[in-house]
Amino acid sequence: MTAMIDIRDLRVTFGRGADAVAAVDGVTLSVRGGESFGLVGESGSGKSTVLRAVSGLNDEWTGRIEVAGAEQGTKRPKGFFKQCQMVFQDPYGSLHPRHTVDRILAEPIAIHAMGDADARIDRVLRDVGLGPAFRFRYPHQLSGGQRQRVAIARALVLEPRVLLLDEPTSALDVSVQAEILNLLRRLRAEHGLTLVLVTHNLAVVANLCDRLAVMNRGRLVEEMTVEELRRETAREPYTRQLLRASQGYDRAVAESFRDYA
Amino acid sequence: MTDGAPLLEVANLRVGFPTRTGMTEAVRGVSFTLGREKLGIVGESGSGKSMTGRSILRLVPPPGRVAADRLAFNGEDLLAASERRMRDIRGRRIAMVMQDPKYSLNPVMTVGRQIAEAYRVHSRAGAAEARRRALEMLAAVRIRDPERVYDRYPHEVSGGMGQRIMIAMMLIPDPDLLIADEPTSALDVTVQMQVLAILDDLCSRRGMGMIFVSHDLNLVASFCDRILIMYAGRVVESCRASELHAARHPYTRGLLASLPRLDGTGGDLPVLSRDPAWAASGPMDGVDG
Numbered sequence: 001m002t003a004m005i006d007i008r009d010l011r012v013t014f015g016r017g018a019d020a021v022a023a024v025d026g027v028t029l030s031v032r033g034g035e036s037f038g039l040v041g042e043s044g045s046g047k048s049t050v051l052r053a054v055s056g057l058n059d060e061w062t063g064r065i066e067v068a069g070a071e072q073g074t075k076r077p078k079g080f081f082k083q084c085q086m087v088f089q090d091p092y093g094s095l096h097p098r099h100t101v102d103r104i105l106a107e108p109i110a111i112h113a114m115g116d117a118d119a120r121i122d123r124v125l126r127d128v129g130l131g132p133a134f135r136f137r138y139p140h141q142l143s144g145g146q147r148q149r150v151a152i153a154r155a156l157v158l159e160p161r162v163l164l165l166d167e168p169t170s171a172l173d174v175s176v177q178a179e180i181l182n183l184l185r186r187l188r189a190e191h192g193l194t195l196v197l198v199t200h201n202l203a204v205v206a207n208l209c210d211r212l213a214v215m216n217r218g219r220l221v222e223e224m225t226v227e228e229l230r231r232e233t234a235r236e237p238y239t240r241q242l243l244r245a246s247q248g249y250d251r252a253v254a255e256s257f258r259d260y261a
Numbered sequence: 262m263t264d265g266a267p268l269l270e271v272a273n274l275r276v277g278f279p280t281r282t283g284m285t286e287a288v289r290g291v292s293f294t295l296g297r298e299k300l301g302i303v304g305e306s307g308s309g310k311s312m313t314g315r316s317i318l319r320l321v322p323p324p325g326r327v328a329a330d331r332l333a334f335n336g337e338d339l340l341a342a343s344e345r346r347m348r349d350i351r352g353r354r355i356a357m358v359m360q361d362p363k364y365s366l367n368p369v370m371t372v373g374r375q376i377a378e379a380y381r382v383h384s385r386a387g388a389a390e391a392r393r394r395a396l397e398m399l400a401a402v403r404i405r406d407p408e409r410v411y412d413r414y415p416h417e418v419s420g421g422m423g424q425r426i427m428i429a430m431m432l433i434p435d436p437d438l439l440i441a442d443e444p445t446s447a448l449d450v451t452v453q454m455q456v457l458a459i460l461d462d463l464c465s466r467r468g469m470g471m472i473f474v475s476h477d478l479n480l481v482a483s484f485c486d487r488i489l490i491m492y493a494g495r496v497v498e499s500c501r502a503s504e505l506h507a508a509r510h511p512y513t514r515g516l517l518a519s520l521p522r523l524d525g526t527g528g529d530l531p532v533l534s535r536d537p538a539w540a541a542s543g544p545m546d547g548v549d550g
Contacts, residue, residue, distance in 0.1 A: 029440035042449035042451065042452075043420070043449055046459070144306075147410050149367060150392040172522055173306055173476065173515060174305070174476070174478070174516060174519050175305065175515065175519045175532070177519070177521075178519035178520075178521070178530035178531070178532050178533070179532050181521065181530060182529045182530055182532065185529065200449065200450065201439070201521075201523040202523055203520070203522055203523050203525070204521050206521060206522065206523050206524070206525055206527065207521035207522075207525055207530065208521075208527070222467045226527065229523065230523065230524050230525075232523075242450065242451070245450035245453070246450055246523060247480065247523070248479045248480060248483030248484075249453075249454060249457050249458075249461075249483040249484040250478060250483065251461060253454065253459055254426055254454035254455055254457065254458035255458065257451045257454065257455060
């Protein structure tokens with residue numbers, strides 16, 4: 001299968017001169033069409049910055065980004081966003097508080113002049129498991145899980161091929177997290193979506209992804225399959241430390257941690 | 262427990278907030294006793310776990326109301342204590358660590374001065390003595406260069422360091438009980454483990470009791486001695502932390518099942534279906550440690 005997302009030597013630097021910080025320091029990776037790919041790391045590892053560069057939210061990057069076979073510049077054409085949509089971490093912050101669900105979902109349809117808004121909104125709401133009863137509610141009338149479903153519906157209503165997910169479940173309770181993960185799995189199968197999931201939670205990656213990359217301090221440490229993750233056969237010491245830290249508290253293990261540059 | 266009397270006794274604790282449609286009860290009859298141990302309180306958002314922690318220090322914001330048949334710390338009735346007496350207890354005898362150091366530290370004061378201030382409020386030490394103790398405490402929470410960090414402002418330190426600074430500040434008056442409300446949830450996993458190791462050591466070395474409020478079942482199971490599971494303002498189950506995997510209440514079992522696992526198969530996760538009876542019934546008999 002050909003690459004849906006292809007990134008070569010991506011670099012993102014914040015600040016200038018002595019204060020310059022290389023948030024992403026030469027990352028090369030490739031995500032196949034239809035694949036679910038996890039990008040894992042601790043805060044400051046650059047995982048979200050990679051996602052923001054791919055999505056076009058960050059235009060201060062160098063290197064090469066290809067999405068669906070088309071090389072991307074710093075400014076994206078409108079058509080790009082129809083193919084590639086993003087879902088954010090905080091469903092409390094990413095929906096307009098004074099727009100109804102209907103208006104939130106109608107806006108992308110109007111921007112892309114897709115027409116047939118009524119039927120599309122109805123369909124996408126059913127698709128994310130909310131149903132038409134939620135159509136004329138405001139975000140504050142919804143729970144966190146319902147809001148995240150609306151955010152996913154907003155991305156999905158354009159019928160994209162790629163869904164970029166930045167910590168989509170980390171603001172949610174575990175029982176709601178399970179519902180959203182199941183929803184994403186079903187939508188991926190039904191729509192043939194390519195998913196890129198940024199998270200710090202290795203168990204979420206093990207549940208939803210086929211392959212993953214581990215990042216630390218702007219660099220890609222290791223790429224592995226989810227099978228390798230489940231068997232805990234990581235090659236790099238940093239990945240092994242991350243795996244041990246994800247398995248609950250252990251006094252002796254906590255003592256063994258060190259910084260990896 | 263080293264002595265006979267429990268450190269903290271809570272019986273039928275209730276926290277309510279008046280609304281237009283009558284009282285909304287956030288905590289509905291919670292009872293437990295705490296010795297010199299690490300007690301975990303787990304639950305989802307809205308389960309009342311944080312309000313339980315706050316009500317012990319009488320920090321429930323108005324117009325919230327706290328009532329209990331008994332709320333006693335070292336045998337002293339906390340509900341009857343004067344506000345002056347509570348100020349004495351808060352910080353010195355019972356300390357509280359909150360989730361986010363960004364909002365809990367004073368942004369316009371160096372972290373060293375804040376820690377020293379916490380010490381001077383509760384003892385009559387001079388400035389030099391307070392500084393010395395603050396530096397000691399920074400070293401105790403494993404900050405590598407205490408002298409340098411002492412003169413930093415909160416925005417100049419990382420999240421993990423900020424949380425260690427918070428812990429240093431809370432522990433410098435040498436409290437008997439620490440209430441930690443999601444103290445490591447904003448931290449990276451490796452830093453989280455290191456901060457927990459510090460708390461663990463301080464508990465065992467000082468014989469401090471600890472209430473650890475968290476939504477993370479696996480973390481609490483591996484860190485605490487005993488666990489209370491809260492749902493809709495009630496304790497639905499209580500068990501020894503090591504026996505959480507054998508929990509009997511359907512809510513606890515449902516929560517455990519809905520967690521994705523590193524060694525899982527990757528299929529659909531079981532989704533919790535809530536039974537209205539869980540909110541209505543009282544605590545289920547558990548294996549009470």
